[in-house]
Amino acid sequence: METLPWFLLLLPLASAVIIQLALKYSATASSMLSTLSVVVTFIISCFLIGSTAEGYQPWISIGGLDLGIGYKLDQLATGMMIVVTGIGMLVHLFSLGYMKDDKAKARYFAGLSLFMFSMTGIVLASNFIMMFIFWELVGLSSYLLIGHWYQKNSAADAAKKAFLTNRIGDFGMMIGILMLWGVMGTVVFADMNVGHFSGLCTCLTGAIILLIFCGAVGKSAQLPLHVWLPDAMEGPTPVSALIHAATMVAAGVYMMARVFLSLGITPENMEIIGNAPDVIAWVGGITSLVAALMATQQDDIKKILAYSTLSQLGYMVMAVGLIAPEAGMFHLYTHAWFKGLLFLGSGAVIFSCHHEQNIWKMGGLFKKMPITSITFLIGTAALTAVPFTSGFYSKEGILHAAEHAHNQPLFWLAVCVAALTTFYMFRLFFVAFLGQARDHGAEKAKEVPLIMWLPLAALAVMAFVSPWLSQSILPIAQSWDLNLHVMPPMNTAFFASIGAFTVGIAAAFVLYFGKDKDPVNIPLFRNKFYCDEFYARLIKYFQDALAAIIHFFDEFLIAGMIVGGLSRSATGIGNMFRRYAQSGNLNSYSFLMAAGVLLVIYFTVFY
Amino acid sequence: MTPTLNEYLFISGLLFAIGLGGVIIRRNIIVIFMCLEMMLAAASLTLVAFSRFNTVDGLPDYDGQVVVFFIITVAAAEVAVGLAIIVSLYRARQTINTDELTSLKG
């Protein structure tokens, strides 16, 4: 039992290394090896449910610093492992079909294995440095997989953007880790204690929490670092399902839950970290609203789902900020399954329509691809919180948390987002799956092969049963209480949720049912609030211009004026000496010599 | 009345200064050369004077006079070489004026 968790970490790593070193030219063997490794890790994860254990290996230990690689198994970690390896397994299976004809299949599967390794590391991490290490490594694997089709400019740019945006978040996170270490004297989660915070200014403790939260803002694509996630859809669709919907982007929420759990921050003692929770909750709330608004006007099926992911992540972050990490983690858990389902479903659609992603060029897919369509509808239902689907319970939990925290503005904001979610998801469904085929890609579409629809079916089942499998499978801590009832109490949250769904689906039906082109056009939403343009200008006119100015100064002021000036004055003095002293005239030489001799005599005899 | 050591030294110093002044001021190499000889003569005079006034067992210290002979010999050789150089210099450049012989300048 002690060594078993190491296998979780090492198997995918071994798979990635072996593929890179030995199997680079054998695509089939690579894909098999990678899939096998994730199946085994899934089985191990199932074995580990409910167990608690710790392991440790030193990494840097010198002087007063002791950093290590260790695992800490508790329900939060084992539950998260089920999500990661479970969805990872299904995505690997799906990829076997989806990437069948890709030329760089080996590289793709090596990337997936590397990702599984890194994500496992985040989940199992027993200390903050290990979490940061794997935090960066998931960034790397995400970079590699987004840039899988690197010859496309858009894919290469998206990969770069994702990595850099995450780096900005990690910048804050690293400062936070350092400050937390300065306060706690340790980076090990188990040794942390909120007691160290007492006596410190809440501005400092709040800043620490917020700086750590910066990492989550980057990784979970919260405002203002959300811009990379929609672009990340340039990667292969299974990657979007696994990394950019279900697991990696949720790591921010997991990390914050882990921090709150380790520090022991509860609603009772939350004033010790000042206003930080409010800031977190509002960042999440605003992200979810803005992203939902953007999603309503997108035409690319993956972009709609990406903005929807942003919006749902905003929900989870909001729950964390309301000091209800159990609600956030529960939503993470259910969301992972149904969002994975939606993405894989969109992948199946894209696969069948010959890599067409525009929903206005689809249509009528329900008849041609019944299995995909039904599973997609189930995923949509779960996402839009239709009663008795998994999403219904988790969204209920978040609404309840907002209500419980007496945060009326956030509660109503969340309800609005729920309505918008229903609206844009059914817009997508009506346009892409119903009506008539509007392009020959969609006309020729046919049902995907078994290896691809099997994962869809499995995920569709999970979209219903995931909350009820077992309380111990959920990625929550035992100390948190999660009230789960088949029939939730009839309170404001319940009615608001039902009301939001009704409003959303009604609006979508009225506006989009049977339409061939978009009757609504809101440029602000369509252009994502001009965030990308704003950042592009910021980079161009601030960072790059500043770099150019600094470069100019460096070259002409330091290298040219100061250093060049010094060397020029040195040559100048030398020239003067040459011209006047070294005249070539015999008499002046003899005079100088005589003067020198006299000086020597004077100094030796008389001085 | 025999001259004292100081008087000899004064004369030789004067001779040396005149020679040095000539080397520095004059432009004609022949004259400079003669001035150099004058400086050598000044040095020889000093040596002889010291030899005369530094007695060993009642006799002058002949070491100094021996050195003078060396100087005279070397000076003779030097004059031979130096004049030869001056002659060939004149053949090459058609001048022995130091103001015009400045090709060593930097």
Add this chain to the structure above:
Amino acid sequence: MLFALIIIPLLAAVAILFGSPARLTALGASLTNILLAAAAVAFPVDVSLPILTDLGIHISLGLEGMNSIMLILSVIVTLTAIYSGNCPEGREKLWFSSILFISTGAIGAFLSTDIFFFYAFHELALIPTFLMIGILGRGDRKEAAWKITIYLALGSIVLLAGLLLATAHLDSFAFSDLKAIPAEHQNHVALLLIIGFGTLVSLFPFHSWAAPAYASAPVPVAMLHAGVLKKFGLYGLLRIGMVVAPEGMAYWLPWICVLLLGNIIWVGLVTLNQKRLDLMLGNSSVMHMGYIFLAIAALSANPDNSIAQPGAILLMFAHGISIALLFSLTSVIERKTGTLEIARLGGLAKTAPALAFLFGLAGMASIGLPGLANFAGEVMVFFAGFADWSPADGMGWVQVTTIIALWGVVLSAVYMLRAFRNTFQGPLVTSTQYAKDIHLDEKVPAYILAGTLLIIGIYPNLLLNLLK
């Protein structure tokens, strides 16, 4: 054994000048040196030979932890430098003997436990560096050679003044006699050492020699200088500066902080604006020196900081390996495509996947990706910055500097990923369309260096244990 480490490359260099087969001799000497270095690190024996007893100067060599790591760095980079680059026809003698001379100087400087020879060996290594840049360099080689000569000579003079001043107070040249000099003299000595050593390490604002010199230097020289020789200054500050003038270093702490931020932020932005790969890498190497100075700043603030020195040494090692790898691969790129202008490259990963993999690995190492050696060093340096922080008193100089310096991690990611994206990704262009992949011969040094980065990155304790 330690003498052999210096004498073997020296003899080999002389032998090459007298006509022994250049490449083979050089390879043989550097391989022997690797084995010897391993043996020496395993069984360290100090040696000493009196040279100028009147002045108390001995040629004494010793291994004491810090310099074991520098020794390992030197021998690895020497071997790979011999493998790298493209020696022009007919200049093998100069090429390979210069590499070995530089290596001799570097190894000698790091092994010396006597201030005089510590200094003298470094100067010995600089001469072939100038020669190689001036004679066999590329582009504006004369200007670059002059620049590096003037800068490093001036820096060395200032350094010499500082060292002599220190030894005058110590009355000894031996490292074993190093101790804090009287407090009233520490400030001057510390200033001279900071400027002297700083110039050799391209501390801002004495940095403008580095990038053009590395860009025009022959590749092995760039590898050896940026990878190994430059670390001399940092090693000197850690080994001598911190010992003889701790209070002086503390006195100049604000200046060190400002200047190192100049390295990280100012030069980082300069790097961002570079249009050629080699100039970019040269500048990035200047930028990364800032992080090692951050460790020195942490140490200046509190000489008892137990993390700063190992962090600095680890980062020096990692940076040396990664920059050598990057320079080596850059020359491969130039040979395959004929250009280093970033704008004229693109899509190279398609035609040269192995090259792309190696360059990506090296680039990721240099921007501090976990799992590669640089990250371990950087993390230690950052932790060193916060080791003496007492949260109740707010931030001190070192903490604020650390936080600002962390932004450099973002900057370096920006320029490295931009360069990688424009060189290796995107559609193919004329220069890369028919480029060949990296050849086996060129892979050897790359795999040695990349392997070192990985091993140390995964288990840094391997090196750190040498410091205990």
